Amino acid sequence: MEVKVLTKHYDKPEYRSLEGYKKYGGYEVLKKALGMKPEEIVAQVKEAGLRGRGGAGFPTGVKWGFLPNNGEPRYLVCNADEGEPGTFKDRMMMEKAPHQLIEGMLISAYAIQSKKSYIYIRGEYMEPYRIVEKAIQEAYDAGFLGKNILGSGFDHDMDVYRGAGAYICGEETALLSSLEGKKGQPKLKPPFPAVEGYLRKPTIVNNVETLAAVVTIVKDGPKEYRKYGTEKSPGTKIFSVSGNVLKPGNYEVPLGYPLKDLIYNLCGGLKPGRQLKAVIPGGSSAPVLTAEEAERATLDYECLAEMKSMLGSGAVIVIDDSNCMVDLLKVIMHFYHHESCGQCTPCREGTGWLDKIVGSIYKGEGRLQDIQLVEQVSKHMMGRTICALSDAAAMPAISFVQKFRSEFEFYVREGRSKVKEVIANA
Amino acid sequence: MLKCKINGVEVEVKEGTTIIEAFKIAGQKIAHYCWHPGxxxxxxxxxxxxxxxxxxxLQIACNTPVQDGMEITxxxxxxxxxxxxxxxxxxxxxxxxxxxxxxxxECGLQDQYMEFGLYTPEMAEPKVKKHKVVDLGSKIVLDTxxxxxCSRCVRFTAEVTKTYELGIFNRGDRSEIGTFENKPLENNYALNTVDICPVGALTSKDFRFRQRVWYLQERESICTGCSTGCNIKIYFNEEGLFRIRPVYNEKVNGYWMCDEGRNIYKFVNKENRLLKAKKGRKGEWLEMEGGAAAKDVAHHFKSLDKERIALVVTGQFSNEEYEALFQFYKKNVGNDFVYHWINNKESFEDFDGLLLRGDRNPNTKGLLQKLEDYRYEQTWAHLEENLKAGKIETLIVAGPENPLWFPDLKEKVQQWGIQLSHLIWLSSAKVQAVDEVECLTWQIPLKTFFEKDGTYVNYQGLEQKSHRIATIVPGALSLSEAAHLMAGEEYKVDMAPILKGPKKNYYVHRRGYL
Structure with missing residues (x-):
C-alpha cells in the first residue's frame, strides 16, 4: 500500500496555491518551528534519521551539524536540479505543492540560522519554475518570507535560480559553482560546502524531498516519522517508476518496501506475456539488478547497498525481456559521455571511451575483448575523480556487463541482438 | 613540524605541506600534470x-595535507x-x-609514460577530433x-596575470582550451603558459620548429632585460641562442618571467652583434680585432686633450666592469665628466605589478653606487651644455647591450657625430647610426652577459652573479678588458669556449653511407 505522508494532499488542485495549502494546515508547522530553538529542530531531524533524498542518502541532521560556528553568513540551497535519468519526483513536488517546499526550506533555514536561500531548479523545468516563483511571491505577500517572519524576528529571503541543462549541476559543488555564475564543475573537497560553499561561505545543499520531509518531522515529531521505514532508513520516500510497467508514476511508500510489490501491486505489473528481466533501482547510475535480485530486494539503503546497488534518487526503471541490454547500456553510456564535465581525466576520457566501445559492440563491430575492456575501464574510473559522475557511469557499465554477459557475448559474436530475435520468433 | 614516511623515507615537513610537496622534499618520484607549485x-x-x-x-597527493605519522606510498x-x-x-x-x-x-607525456606507464594500449576506437593550429595571438599557437x-594555463592567466584570456570551452572529451572572441592571449607573461604546458599543446611561435630540444644545451644565468634580474635558463647550441626560460628564485622572480625578457637572447646572437672592431668614419672604415682597436685607442690617447674628454655610461654592465672603467678614467683622464645615460627616462620608474620594471638596465643600482664611490656627480644637462659649447672633443661611450631599449640612440649618436672630433664607441650591439658618424671613431665590440662573468645589482639591491657560458663573437672584449687595454696595459684577454657542433644528424649521415 502507498503511505501518503508527503503526498497526502497532492490530489487536490488547490494545494498548489497559498490559500489551498493553508486550508490543509499549511505554514502551521512553520509557526511551531519558529517557537522552537534552532538546535531543537536540528536535534529532531537527527533523531528522525532523515537521509538525503537526492541520491547519496547522507543523514541530513549530521550534514547540518557540520556547519562551523564562525559567525559567517550561512546559505541554504535547495537542489531541484533533478537530472538523474528516471527521476521525476521533485518535479511533481514543486508542481503540486510548492508551498510545502517553501515551508520546509524556511524551517530548515531557521534551524541552521540562514538568512538567504536559493532554489536551484533544473533548466528544463519551466513549468515548476513558474509555479515556484509564483508561490514565493505569494509567501512574500503573506509575510512568510522577508523581514521578521510571523513576528519571530527571523528574516529570510528566497530566490530561484535556473540551471542551464547540465546533469553535473545536480552534484552539490557543481551546483554551487553554477550558482556563483561559473562553469558548472564540481569543486575539490575538502573543504565541504558546509564549511566553504556558496561564495566560500558555509552552505547546506538539500534535495527538494529532503526539505519537504523536514515539515513532517517537525509537525509530528521524530518518533512518528520513524513509524515508517526501517531502522537505518526511516520515513517514507517517493519512488519514480518508469519503464515497462502498466502504471508508471510517482509512488510514496515507506522505506523497506519490497520492490516486487511496488512493481506488481502499485504499478500494475508488466505488460501481459512479458517477463521481468532487470530493474535499475535508483536512477541510471545505480547498478542494475537482475529479475531474481529484484524479487528479493526491498527499497531501503541497506538492502540495495548489500546487493551492491543503491537507492539513489528513487528512480525505479523496470526492464522486461523485450529490451536488449546492449542497447540500454549504449543509451546510458551516451548520456554520461555527453554529461561529463571534462574536468578530471579518468571521467572525461573514460566516459567517451566506454561510449565508443559499447557503440562499437552495438554496431556489430565489437571484439570479445571489448567486454572485458568495458569492465577494466570502468574499474579504473571508479573512486578516481572529484565527484561521483565517473562512478555513476562506471557502475552501470560493470553491472550490465557482468550480469548480462551472455547477451553481450552473443551480440559480439553474431553482430546482432539476442533479444530482437526472441521477440521476432515469439 | 610533522613527521611522515614517504615510500619508507622519513621526512619532516612544515604544517600545511601537501603530500605531493612532501614527495618532492623526500626526493621521491610522483606522476602529475595539473599540479604546479606556483x-x-x-x-x-x-x-x-x-x-x-x-x-x-587512494587519495590525490596534491590536495591532501600531510598529517603527523602518515605513511604514504x-x-x-x-x-x-x-x-x-x-x-x-x-x-x-x-x-x-x-x-x-x-x-x-621535453614532453610530460613522453617522460611520464617512460617512468610510470610502459603498458600496452588497448584503445581501438577512433580518437576525438579537435582544432589544430589555433592561433592564440602573436606569440602562441595551440593544438587542442x-x-x-590540465588547466595550468587557464589558472596562470586567472591567478598570476589576472587577465583571464584563457578558458576551457565545451564539456567532457569535447573540452578545449581557447580564448574569447577578439581577446587574444597577448599579455606580457603569456609565454609562461608555454613553459608550464606539460605537453605540446601550447607552443611558442618564436621557438617552434627552430631546434629539436635535444640539440640544445641549457645553462643558468641572469636576465639583463630590466632591473628585476630574473633568474633564467638559456638554451643554446653552436648555432646560437634559441630561447630563455625562467628559473625559480623565491626572492626575485618566483616561477615566472616576462615575454620581453625572453627576447634578450636575440641581441646575443651574431646577427645583431658588432662582430669586428672598426676605426675610421663614415665610408672609410678599417676593420681590426677588438684588442688591437683598444690598443690603438691607448696609443692615440696621449695626443688628446684630457680636459676635453668625457665618459658616458649606461646601466648595462656589471659592477666589475664599472670599477675597471672608472679606474681607467681616473688614472688616464682624471676629470669628472662622467655621465649616466638614462634610457627611456619617462618610463624609468614604471612597474607592471608583476616583474617587468621601466628601468631596462640590469645594473642601474650598481652603476649609481659606483658613481657615488668615485664622486662623479655630473648631470646629463651638463654634458649637453659642454657639447654645445664645444668644450668636449672626445667622448668614450659604454653603450647599450640591447639597442632596442635605447629609443634615443640614433638621435644621440648623430648629434655626437657632429659635435665631436673623436668618438670611442664600446658596445656589443650593431648600431647603424655609429657607422654613419663623421668624426674619427673607434668601434670596439664588447661581450654580452652570456660571454662574461659579472655581478649585477637588481632594483632590490640584491647582488646576483652571472657566469660566462660560451663565446658568440670571438675577439669581443668585456668592458674591463677594454679599459685595461685602452690604458695601455699588457693584458691577456680571456675567452669563454667557442661551441663546436655536436654530431648532428649523425645517424642520418651514417645510414646514407650504408
Whole structure:
C-alpha cells in the first residue's frame, strides 16, 4: 500500500496555491518551528534519521551539524536540479505543492540560522519554475518570507535560480559553482560546502524531498516519522517508476518496501506475456539488478547497498525481456559521455571511451575483448575523480556487463541482438 | 613540524605541506600534470594518487595535507596500476604525433609514460577530433588535440596575470582550451603558459620548429632585460641562442618571467652583434680585432686633450666592469665628466605589478653606487651644455647591450657625430647610426652577459652573479678588458669556449653511407 505522508494532499488542485495549502494546515508547522530553538529542530531531524533524498542518502541532521560556528553568513540551497535519468519526483513536488517546499526550506533555514536561500531548479523545468516563483511571491505577500517572519524576528529571503541543462549541476559543488555564475564543475573537497560553499561561505545543499520531509518531522515529531521505514532508513520516500510497467508514476511508500510489490501491486505489473528481466533501482547510475535480485530486494539503503546497488534518487526503471541490454547500456553510456564535465581525466576520457566501445559492440563491430575492456575501464574510473559522475557511469557499465554477459557475448559474436530475435520468433 | 614516511623515507615537513610537496622534499618520484607549485591546486589529472596507510581509498597527493605519522606510498601495485590507467586515459585521445611535435624531448607525456606507464594500449576506437593550429595571438599557437586539459594555463592567466584570456570551452572529451572572441592571449607573461604546458599543446611561435630540444644545451644565468634580474635558463647550441626560460628564485622572480625578457637572447646572437672592431668614419672604415682597436685607442690617447674628454655610461654592465672603467678614467683622464645615460627616462620608474620594471638596465643600482664611490656627480644637462659649447672633443661611450631599449640612440649618436672630433664607441650591439658618424671613431665590440662573468645589482639591491657560458663573437672584449687595454696595459684577454657542433644528424649521415 502507498503511505501518503508527503503526498497526502497532492490530489487536490488547490494545494498548489497559498490559500489551498493553508486550508490543509499549511505554514502551521512553520509557526511551531519558529517557537522552537534552532538546535531543537536540528536535534529532531537527527533523531528522525532523515537521509538525503537526492541520491547519496547522507543523514541530513549530521550534514547540518557540520556547519562551523564562525559567525559567517550561512546559505541554504535547495537542489531541484533533478537530472538523474528516471527521476521525476521533485518535479511533481514543486508542481503540486510548492508551498510545502517553501515551508520546509524556511524551517530548515531557521534551524541552521540562514538568512538567504536559493532554489536551484533544473533548466528544463519551466513549468515548476513558474509555479515556484509564483508561490514565493505569494509567501512574500503573506509575510512568510522577508523581514521578521510571523513576528519571530527571523528574516529570510528566497530566490530561484535556473540551471542551464547540465546533469553535473545536480552534484552539490557543481551546483554551487553554477550558482556563483561559473562553469558548472564540481569543486575539490575538502573543504565541504558546509564549511566553504556558496561564495566560500558555509552552505547546506538539500534535495527538494529532503526539505519537504523536514515539515513532517517537525509537525509530528521524530518518533512518528520513524513509524515508517526501517531502522537505518526511516520515513517514507517517493519512488519514480518508469519503464515497462502498466502504471508508471510517482509512488510514496515507506522505506523497506519490497520492490516486487511496488512493481506488481502499485504499478500494475508488466505488460501481459512479458517477463521481468532487470530493474535499475535508483536512477541510471545505480547498478542494475537482475529479475531474481529484484524479487528479493526491498527499497531501503541497506538492502540495495548489500546487493551492491543503491537507492539513489528513487528512480525505479523496470526492464522486461523485450529490451536488449546492449542497447540500454549504449543509451546510458551516451548520456554520461555527453554529461561529463571534462574536468578530471579518468571521467572525461573514460566516459567517451566506454561510449565508443559499447557503440562499437552495438554496431556489430565489437571484439570479445571489448567486454572485458568495458569492465577494466570502468574499474579504473571508479573512486578516481572529484565527484561521483565517473562512478555513476562506471557502475552501470560493470553491472550490465557482468550480469548480462551472455547477451553481450552473443551480440559480439553474431553482430546482432539476442533479444530482437526472441521477440521476432515469439 | 610533522613527521611522515614517504615510500619508507622519513621526512619532516612544515604544517600545511601537501603530500605531493612532501614527495618532492623526500626526493621521491610522483606522476602529475595539473599540479604546479606556483599555481592553485586543481586536482584534475588524478595521477598523483597515493596510498595512505589506514585509508581504504587512494587519495590525490596534491590536495591532501600531510598529517603527523602518515605513511604514504605510491609504490604499491594498486597505485601503480591506477597511475598506468591514468596515463592511458590521458593518452587515448592524444594524437601521438611526437615526430612532428615541438614538445618532443621535453614532453610530460613522453617522460611520464617512460617512468610510470610502459603498458600496452588497448584503445581501438577512433580518437576525438579537435582544432589544430589555433592561433592564440602573436606569440602562441595551440593544438587542442594534444592538450590534456590540465588547466595550468587557464589558472596562470586567472591567478598570476589576472587577465583571464584563457578558458576551457565545451564539456567532457569535447573540452578545449581557447580564448574569447577578439581577446587574444597577448599579455606580457603569456609565454609562461608555454613553459608550464606539460605537453605540446601550447607552443611558442618564436621557438617552434627552430631546434629539436635535444640539440640544445641549457645553462643558468641572469636576465639583463630590466632591473628585476630574473633568474633564467638559456638554451643554446653552436648555432646560437634559441630561447630563455625562467628559473625559480623565491626572492626575485618566483616561477615566472616576462615575454620581453625572453627576447634578450636575440641581441646575443651574431646577427645583431658588432662582430669586428672598426676605426675610421663614415665610408672609410678599417676593420681590426677588438684588442688591437683598444690598443690603438691607448696609443692615440696621449695626443688628446684630457680636459676635453668625457665618459658616458649606461646601466648595462656589471659592477666589475664599472670599477675597471672608472679606474681607467681616473688614472688616464682624471676629470669628472662622467655621465649616466638614462634610457627611456619617462618610463624609468614604471612597474607592471608583476616583474617587468621601466628601468631596462640590469645594473642601474650598481652603476649609481659606483658613481657615488668615485664622486662623479655630473648631470646629463651638463654634458649637453659642454657639447654645445664645444668644450668636449672626445667622448668614450659604454653603450647599450640591447639597442632596442635605447629609443634615443640614433638621435644621440648623430648629434655626437657632429659635435665631436673623436668618438670611442664600446658596445656589443650593431648600431647603424655609429657607422654613419663623421668624426674619427673607434668601434670596439664588447661581450654580452652570456660571454662574461659579472655581478649585477637588481632594483632590490640584491647582488646576483652571472657566469660566462660560451663565446658568440670571438675577439669581443668585456668592458674591463677594454679599459685595461685602452690604458695601455699588457693584458691577456680571456675567452669563454667557442661551441663546436655536436654530431648532428649523425645517424642520418651514417645510414646514407650504408
Amino acid at each position: 599555481l592553485s591546486v586543481a586536482g584534475v589529472c588524478r595521477l598523483c594518487m597515493v596510498e595512505i596507510k589506514g585509508q581504504p581509498r 605510491n609504490q604499491s601495485e594498486q597505485v601503480k596500476e591506477t597511475v598506468r590507467w591514468g596515463l592511458d586515459f590521458h593518452l587515448i585521445n592524444h594524437p601521438l604525433d611526437c615526430p612532428i611535435c615541438d614538445q618532443a624531448g 588535440e594534444r592538450c590534456i586539459l
